[in-house]
Amino acid sequence: xxxxxxxxxxxADHLGLFGGQQLAVTSPQGRFAAGAAVVDGQVxxxxxxxxxxxxxxxxxxRWVHVHLGLYGKVAFGRLxxxxxxxxxxxxxxxxxxxxxxxxxxxxxxxxxxDKAVIAARLGPDPLRADADPERAxxxxxxxxxxxxxxxxxxxVVAGVGNVYxxxxxxxxxxxxxxxxxxxxxxxxxxxxxxxxxxxxxGVDDNRIDTVRPEHTxxxxxxxxxxxxxxxEVYVYRRAGQPCLVCGTAVRTEPLRARNLFWCPGCQxx
DNA sequence: TAAGTATGTTAAG
DNA sequence: TTAACCTACTTAC
Numbered sequence: 366x367x368x369x370x371x372x373x374x375x376x377a378d379h380l381g382l383f384g385g386q387q388l389a390v391t392s393p394q395g396r397f398a399a400g401a402a403v404v405d406g407q408v409x410x411x412x413x414x415x416x417x418x419x420x421x422x423x424x425x426x427r428w429v430h431v432h433l434g435l436y437g438k439v440a441f442g443r444l445x446x447x448x449x450x451x452x453x454x455x456x457x458x459x460x461x462x463x464x465x466x467x468x469x470x471x472x473x474x475x476x477x478x479d480k481a482v483i484a485a486r487l488g489p490d491p492l493r494a495d496a497d498p499e500r501a502x503x504x505x506x507x508x509x510x511x512x513x514x515x516x517x518x519x520x521v522v523a524g525v526g527n528v529y530x531x532x533x534x535x536x537x538x539x540x541x542x543x544x545x546x547x548x549x550x551x552x553x554x555x556x557x558x559x560x561x562x563x564x565x566x567g568v569d570d571n572r573i574d575t576v577r578p579e580h581t582x583x584x585x586x587x588x589x590x591x592x593x594x595x596x597e598v599y600v601y602r603r604a605g606q607p608c609l610v611c612g613t614a615v616r617t618e619p620l621r622a623r624n625l626f627w628c629p630g631c632q633x634x
Numbered sequence: 635t636a637a638g639t640a641t642g643t644t645a646a647g
Numbered sequence: 648t649t650a651a652c653c654t655a656c657t658t659a660c
């Protein structure tokens with residue numbers, strides 16, 4: 366589930382379960398053994414999320430930088446930890462709970478300076494209070510690239526992934542193939558505001574829901590659906606199925622090695 | 635049991 | 648542009 370909302374939720378959960386505690390930090394799988402040894406026994410002081418990057422801040426300004434990539438997951442549980450299955454890259458053990466990290470693209474020890482370098486190459490994050498959507502607009506309004514590609518470019522907007530980009534474009538009737546520079550400022554402002562709303566909701570619910578109340582199956586008089594990935598969405602992974610609003614078959618096409626989903630009936634603007 | 639797919643990024647060519 | 652990486656789940660046989 367790793368789009369930005371997942372990472373911000375993880376930051377809050379780590380702080381809530383482990384903040385201010387000395388943690389046992391190990392790498393049962395071994396690939397983070399050296400880094401784990403450095404922070405083992407240290408107090409977790411902070412947790413920060415920037416886009417899809419998670420930073421766990423220990424004493425002496427040492428950060429554990431985690432990027433889940435496509436497969437990474439964190440599983441929390443109450444102690445005692447069960448004998449875990451599979452490869453656990455990092456195991457955190459606190460007073461009452463544990464956290465198991467599996468399959469991340471990145472799990473490494475970094476300094477303040479390293480963290481700043483990562484943050485500097487990211488665009489504004491709709492989930493951060495310090496985000497400046499104007500920075501994204503400057504790039505979008507000058508780009509010939511499709512708006513769908515710009516939205517998942519982490520240098521333009523940080524934290525948006527394949528689900529949020531498909532859904533936010535659907536919600537505003539925008540053709541994903543349109544060039545960034547064809548967007549009006551008003552269209553961008555509405556997209557940004559909606560990303561803030563949707564992603565905050567995603568953090569609270571720990572899943573992605575984008576379907577407006579008036580379009581739920583119940584409201585539309587259709588049988589209830591079950592989306593395999595949890596949340597209720599309009600177009601993501603619904604290729605070939607009828608659009609929840611207009612009935613047109615949802616389309617999919619690869620865009621830069623990711624599957625893009627959209628409704629040709631609703632998204633003509 | 636095997637094959638296919640995935641909410642992502644990086645490095646090589 | 649392509650391959651590589653990492654894990655878990657679903658579907659096909």
